[in-house]
Each structure stands twice: as structure tokens, then as C-alpha cells.
Amino acid sequence: MTIVVGFIVGMVIKTQLPPSMVYAETNMYFNPIFFQLFLLPPIIFEAGYGLNMALFGKHVWKILSLAVFGTLISTAVTWFALYTDSTDFLIDLSFSESGQFAALISAIDPVATLALFGALKVDPDLNSIVVGESVLNDAVALISFRAVTHFGVHLKDEYESIVFSFIITGVGSAIMGIVVGFAGALTFKVMGMGKRAAQKNSSTLSEHDRDHIASDLPHVECLIFVALAYISFVGAELPENSGIVASLFTGFTMRAYARPNLSAKARGQCDSLLKALASLSENTVYILVGLALTIELEYVTNETLEGTTLEIWDSVHAFVYVIVLAVAVRAVHLFPIIFGFNAFQSHAKDRVPFSHQIVMWFSGLRGAIAVALAYQVEGDNEGGTANNKHIIRAATMMTVVFTTFAFGGCTPCLLEQLKIDTGVDPPKGEAKTEEGSIFRAIEDVLVDPDIAKLEGEEYKPLAA
Numbered sequence: 001m002t003i004v005v006g007f008i009v010g011m012v013i014k015t016q017l018p019p020s021m022v023y024a025e026t027n028m029y030f031n032p033i034f035f036q037l038f039l040l041p042p043i044i045f046e047a048g049y050g051l052n053m054a055l056f057g058k059h060v061w062k063i064l065s066l067a068v069f070g071t072l073i074s075t076a077v078t079w080f081a082l083y084t085d086s087t088d089f090l091i092d093l094s095f096s097e098s099g100q101f102a103a104l105i106s107a108i109d110p111v112a113t114l115a116l117f118g119a120l121k122v123d124p125d126l127n128s129i130v131v132g133e134s135v136l137n138d139a140v141a142l143i144s145f146r147a148v149t150h151f152g153v154h155l156k157d158e159y160e161s162i163v164f165s166f167i168i169t170g171v172g173s174a175i176m177g178i179v180v181g182f183a184g185a186l187t188f189k190v191m192g193m194g195k196r197a198a199q200k201n202s203s204t205l206s207e208h209d210r211d212h213i214a215s216d217l218p219h220v221e222c223l224i225f226v227a228l229a230y231i232s233f234v235g236a237e238l239p240e241n242s243g244i245v246a247s248l249f250t251g252f253t254m255r256a257y258a259r260p261n262l263s264a265k266a267r268g269q270c271d272s273l274l275k276a277l278a279s280l281s282e283n284t285v286y287i288l289v290g291l292a293l294t295i296e297l298e299y300v301t302n303e304t305l306e307g308t309t310l311e312i313w314d315s316v317h318a319f320v321y322v323i324v325l326a327v328a329v330r331a332v333h334l335f336p337i338i339f340g341f342n343a344f345q346s347h348a349k350d351r352v353p354f355s356h357q358i359v360m361w362f363s364g365l366r367g368a369i370a371v372a373l374a375y376q377v378e379g380d381n382e383g384g385t386a387n388n389k390h391i392i393r394a395a396t397m398m399t400v401v402f403t404t405f406a407f408g409g410c411t412p413c414l415l416e417q418l419k420i421d422t423g424v425d426p427p428k429g430e431a432k433t434e435e436g437s438i439f440r441a442i443e444d445v446l447v448d449p450d451i452a453k454l455e456g457e458e459y460k461p462l463a464a
Contacts, residue, residue: 002283002286002287003404006288006289006292008290009287010293011294013294035368036237037237038281039281040281040368040369040372041247042277042278042280043281043282044233044243044244044251046251046274047131048248048251048252049229049251049252049255050251050255050274051131051251053255055127055128056128056132056252058125059128059132062337063132063136065341067132067136067140068136070330071106071107071137071141071144072140072144074106074330075106075141077325078102078322078326079098079103082098082321083095083098094388096148097388097392099148100148100376101322101377103144103148104145104370104373104374105322105325105366105370107369107373108134108137108363108365108366109134109365109367113130113131113134113365114282120411120412120415120423122359122421122422122424123356123421126359126360130359130360130363135248138244139242139244139248141369142242142244143166143169143170143242146240169240170242173241173245173249174246174249177245180253181249181250181253182257185254185258185261185446187258188258189447192448193217193221193262194221194266194451195261195448217263218263218265218266218269219266221263221266222262222266225254228250228254229250229251229254232250233246256443257442257446260448261446261451262451285367286404289368289400293394318392319394319395322395322399326399327364331361338352338360355418355419356420358418359420362407362410363411365404365407365408366396366403367400368400370396371393371396371400374389377389
């Protein structure tokens with residue numbers, strides 16, 4: 001619905017302002033830097049923070065296989081199809097443009113997926129696989145896009161460097177996210193704000209001592225918590241690593257080790273604030289997508305822009321072709337990967353049901369990540385096709401709108417027809433460490449169990 005609001009606002013702007021102002025700077029309608037630095041971090045961090053670690057751990061290899069190998073297969077097949085068929089059916093895309101378009105359109109958007117599956121409260125196992133894949137998939141798509149943009153036509157000669165860079169970026173970003181999470185947990189434990197806030201509401205101190213403890217400590221705890229979450233994203237993006245991966249792993253780590261060091265009031269405030277920021281960012285993203293769509297559609301229908309005649313049918317052809325490719329390619333990699341995992345499961349309860357596989361295939365929604373990458377395509381083909389960037393942007397936005405409304409809108413009906421449970425709350429308190437494990441050793445160093453005791457609660461290691 002927010003896309004429609006943005007589209008209406010864009011139409012109003014287009015009719016009220018002179019063309020010179022409307023088209024002066026298209027990035028003012030959807031600025032990829034603003035999106036990546038301010039709108040994306042709270043969405044990704046909250047996704048990691050709210051993900052059930054027990055279920056994620058249960059399906060981690062499925063998620064990684066779909067996110068890494070599935071995305072790379074999707075990008076490669078789509079790239080080949082776009083480049084070889086571009087002169088027959090589509091606009092004349094160069095080798096690099098085809099690769100960029102393939103990489104960005106392979107990005108399954110976590111914003112759309114989180115919003116849809118979160119609202120429906122889908123079966124927890126299915127939800128953990130789909131959401132986990134959508135978040136990690138974006139990191140892979142982003143790395144692929146950057147590789148194509150950087151190496152261009154020399155890509156085939158630099159594959160060793162690309163593979164090495166891919167591994168370093170992914171692993172390095174994950175390590176950075178974990179380190180920031182550990183540092184945050186240790187910071188809260190050493191500063192002891194959560195413990196002092198808990199003491200203020202307990203009977204372990206005299207009334208005189210409790211009066212000397214600041215009453216606004218939970219607000220300070222919450223502020224530092226959110227700041228650390230943002231630092232992980234920006235810190236990874238500065239050296240051109242993946243802020244998505246870093247922020248996701250920071251969310252995992254801080255949920256497990258930093259959150260227990262907060263007072264009960266601060267924990268509640270952080271949970272509410274993170275959800276509010278993520279929701280605000282999601283709605284803002286869709287409004288901006290709808291707003292930018294009106295401008296890009298005008299670009300591909302206005303013959304006077306940039307001295308080149310563009311037809312909206314170029315974008316429509318590209319959109320239809322990409323939709324068919326996306327649906328087909330997702331089936332090509334998803335079903336074989338899940339079939340392979342199921343083949344090695346001796347118990348039926350550990351296998352992914354075919355009904356779940358259908359939903360996973362159907363839930364490949366595209367969103368703002370693809371749009372943000374589309375705004376980084378500059379167009380490099382000879383023959384005056386710099387306007388390819390506008391056609392790619394318009395086709396990408398059409399794909400986003402179509403998958404959001406068509407696939408997203410039909411998902412509840414599909415779930416009902418396949419008899420998949422909805423309205424199910426994820427299990428609580430399942431992710432617990434065992435005595436003697438490395439995770440328990442880390443927990444003993446980073447987590448202060450006295451806070452739970454002061455608040456009259458039983459301390460449960462790594463309880464969700």
C-alpha cells in the first residue's frame with residue numbers, strides 16, 4: 001500500500017513542478033546512499049536480532065546453500081540469458097550491464113519478506129529458512145554486483161581474485177559483526193548500567209543508595225545499544241565489505257550476549273525501538289520506490305530527455321523477460337538444493353516438505369535492494385545507450401511492484417491451499433548452551449548473570 005502512496009505523491013510532484021526541476025536529479029527521489037546508510041541498517045539488524053537462533057542453527061546449511069550457491073547460479077544463468085538474447089528481444093545491453101542487471105535482480109529483498117512473513121506468522125521452520133535466505137542472499141547479490149561493476153569485461157580473466165574477494169568480504173564482514181557484538185556485550189557488563197538499574201528496583205540496596213542511582217539509565221543503555229548496532233553496518237561498509245552480513249551477525253551476537261546485560265526496562269525499550277525503527281524504514285523504503293517509479297517511467301516515455309527516443313515497451317519487455325527468468329531460475333536452483341538435503345535426512349521431520357518448497361519458490365520477492373543497485377548502473381554500452389540505466393531502473397521497479405503485489409498478495413491464499421500453519425509464534429527459550437561448550441565459555445565471560453537474579457528471574461543462558 002505504501003508503494004501506491006509513493007506513486008501518487010510522485011504523480012503530484014510531476015504535475016506541479018516544471019520538467020527541469022523534476023528531472024534535475026533523479027537520485028533525490030531514491031538515493032541509494034541514503035537507503036544503504038540510514039534505511040537498511042535498522043531493518044537488517046532487527047532481522048538478525050529477532051531471528052530464532054535455535055531454528056536458524058537447525059537450518060543453517062540449507063540457508064547458506066540457498067543464499068550463496070542459489071544466488072550465484074541465479075546471477076550466472078540470468079546474466080547469460082540477458083546478454084545472449086538482448087539484441088533479439090531486449091534493449092542492447094553490454095556485457096557489464098547484463099551482469100549488473102542479473103546480479104541486482106537476483107536479490108531477494110528482506111524488507112518485503114520480513115514484512116510479509118512477520119505479519120502472517122508463518123510456520124517457524126519455514127519462516128527461518130525464507131528470512132535467513134533473503135537476508136544473506138542480499139549480501140551475495142551485492143558482492144556479485146560490485147564484482148561485475150569493478151571488473152567489467154575483464155571478469156572472466158580475474159575469477160581467482162573475485163572468488164578470493166568474495167570469501168574475504170563474506171567471512172570478514174561476519175567476523176566484524178561478531179566482534180562488535182562481543183565488544184558491545186563486554187561494554188555493558190563492564191559499565192554495569194544494567195546491574196545498577198536492576199539494583200534500583202531491588203531490595204538489595206538501602207533506599208538511600210537506590211536514590212543515588214540515576215533513573216534514566218535504561219534510556220542510556222538503549223541509546224548505546226542502538227549506536228553499536230549502527231556502528232557494525234557503517235564500519236563494514238567503509239572498507240567496502242558487506243554491512244548487511246556484519247549487521248546481521250551483530251544482531252545475532254548482541255541478542256545472545258549483550259541483551260542479557262541490560263536491565264529489564266532497557267530490554268523492553270530496545271525491543272520496541274528496534275521494531276519501530278525497522279517498521280519506519282520499511283514504509284519509507286516503499287514510499288520512495290513508488291515515488292521513483294513515476295520518474296523512471298516518465299524517463300522511458302519522454303522522447304526529449306537526454307536526446308534519445310526511449311519507448312516504455314523496452315522496459316515492459318525487459319520486465320516480462322526478467323520475471324519469467326527469475327521464476328524459472330529460482331526453481332532451477334531451489335528444488336535441487338532442497339532435494340539434496342532431504343536425501344541425506346533419515347527422519348521425515350527433518351526434511352523440508354514439498355509444500356514448504358513451493359512457498360520458498362513463490363516467496364522470491366524483489367524490493368528496495370534491487371532498486372538501490374539499479375540506481376548504481378550508469379550504462380556503458382556504445383551507440384548512445386547511456387539511457388539503458390533508466391530502462392533497467394524502470395524494469396526493476398516494475399518487477400518490485402509486481403512481485404510485491406502479485407506474489408506477496410497471493411502468498412496467504414497459497415499458504416491456505418497448501419495447509420501450512422500461520423499465526424504461529426516461534427518457540428521461546430530453545431537456544432541454550434551446554435556446559436563445557438565454547439559458547440558457554442564465551443557466555444561466562446560476556447554475560448552478567450546477577451542482573452537476572454536482581455530482577456527476580458531465573459538466568460537462562462542464551463534463552464531467546
